Amino acid sequence: MLISNAYAMGAPGGQAGQAGGLAGFLPIIILFAIFYFLLIRPQQKKAKEHKAMIDNLKKGSRVVTSGGIFGTIVSLDDTTIGLEIAEKVKIKVARSNIGGLISENEAATPKEKN
Known part of the structure; x- marks a missing residue:
């Protein structure tokens, strides 16, 4: 009797686990995009310009x-x-x-x- 009461407390059909799939990774993806456009891309552009300047001395x-x-x-x-x-x-x-x-x-x- 105790086991059947524990199953009654859970979500029907396991639907709670499906909603967290992409929604759980969305903040991480947005954070990576912000880091890329604000930090990584400008640094790569500056390094490329510096290399071109060094090559043309x-x-x-x-x-x-x-x-x-x-x-x-x-x-x-x-x-x-x-x-x-x-x-x-x-x-x-x-x-x-x-x-x-x-x-x-x-x-x-x-x-x-x-």
Whole structure:
């Protein structure tokens, strides 16, 4: 008698388990879509632009490293770049450590301090 009362408390036909299928995964799918469009996609786009900039470097270009060192490219290799950071002062840095190019008008007009 006790067993039949326990079965009477359950949902008829097991219908409660079917409703949670896709509805349970929907918040996870929405969260992944938000992460993709706000975090992953912009980061991939920035990495692609940085790689294109690194591939198009040439001698004489003014660059800044990721460490903040400004210099002019004097030599190029597959993995390293030779920079002249002052007159007769040259250093080698890894190609991937180039943070960006410096435009000619930005280099020609230094900002004055007041």
